[in-house]
Amino acid sequence: MPTLYFSRNPNPRLAVATAKYLGSEIEFVWASPFDPASSERFRKLNPSLRVPILVEDGTTLWEADAIACRLSMSAGSTFWRLDPELPELIRWISWGKANFVHACDMVHFEFGTRQRYGLGPVDPVKVAEGEALFRASAAQLDAHLETRAFLLDSGLSYADFRMATFLPFNAAAGLPLADYPAISRWNDRLSRIPAWADPFAGLAAPELPFVPPRAR
Template sequence: MIRLHDHPLSGNGHKVRMLLSMLGLAHEHVFRDVPSGRPQQEEEFAALNPLLQIPILEDGGTVIWDSQAILVYLARRYGPDWFPLEPEPAARVVQWLSFATNEINNSLQQARLYYLLGEHIDIELMTRRGLRVLTILDRELAGRSWLAADRATIADLACYPYVGLSRQGKLPLDDFRHVIDWMERIEAMPGYVPMPGLLGTPPIP
């Protein structure tokens, strides 16, 4: 049985939840209260991921942490169409995985943490970075439906959650029409999993 260690409000966890659902893979959720700074059973948690971060995937004896790495693992093992092997689209997938890890996480995700959890963050800097990220994505999506190939790949799932949650970081997501259209295409896919704060879902109380 696949086990996903996660928190329901984690955007990084949501990437993995979406792919597991879209692949039709049965799995068990293990709640980890990382936002509180007190994940349960810390010693056992650290044995799975020394960084004490989520998500973590257990698949039999295989343990993978880092959301982008988990997406690659699941795609290569269970859904190869999600990670093309041709050199150019494969490189483009990796390019967008890096964009999700660096540019998106260091802007949109940080702005969200500032407003939701009161993290000590330079919100003006994160807002400027977030606007730049949304502008880049909108420009890139102006001429195509998906980020890395002629179909949805893990690149799209990797970038989607924190872009979709950017309203929680007080960023004007609705000003970026091509981004909204791309999100709606993802949300129309079979197996899509909703999350509070995304399009068509109620906000976090």
Template structure:
């Protein structure tokens, strides 16, 4: 298997899971600064021109949450459950993609990506809007985590790898977590996983194109 990545949010979660499951994955760094994500060869794998992409024999898969589920199934892992809990996982993946991640991801973009790639300072309007949105959705997550070790209760799942993805950058992205002790506790628990702390196989090179994020 080959996993094409760059050290930003969505590739981070699939790299972390692949390493956590100790899968025989060849990590292929895509140099976004050189436009490698826009070459004909890469676009043939993912017409969106974005990372991550997984290639496993005849299977080529893009979209990070789909890759999470594929890798867990490939490993025979219960992180992608086959019983009724699968619907719970799907619920949290969809909630994250449509609600939580857009708010947290905007703060990550404004405070981390712009600074990293010389794109100017944060847009105060975008920051204010995303902060308010984040607070609302974080309250939902906080309430759900009370009395639960992970999103599905006592069982770690791919949903945790997806929903927690901005939390390693909480300080840099200025995520307002001070009033959410359960979210902080949950992420501290994720940080006990070596692959979560160190998901990337090596240091990626700087990129220059925000559209690739």
């Protein structure tokens, strides 16, 4: 049986949510590859020591998008489109990682990751850069979602999960989702999908260190 090594951080969460949504027959194993006691073993699976990592038939695959593609193909699902909509799926994954997702990541890193792991004080310059990119990209995304329920006209796809990677962590980041009604409605729809709302249900996975919600 394939094994998915994961943590509760954003990209591993994305991989677990995808596997849960697809009903993938895999073993979920929480991992902490940066722990000195584990690093040498995990370095053989992923030189960067980052999860998620999928181990299947003696081979390893890392990076959440690649894992999602593999799991969707294995499940015979169209969650990762393999039809004429594939370019549209790739467009939103690519655009999101350079724009909306990147902006959310920048701000979350300062108010979430830095505080959670003691990586130093918030960098106000990086926050300002992230918030500026968020406003520009959120306006474009909101306009696109105004006339559709999900990113692709045909309905829910992996592109939606990828675009929303950091939204479950927005209490820490404090980005103004309410200013963008179509994004807020889309996020609510995703939150009603059990696999997205609580991908760790039933799994042994320590909670992330607590960080307080961002004061606005």
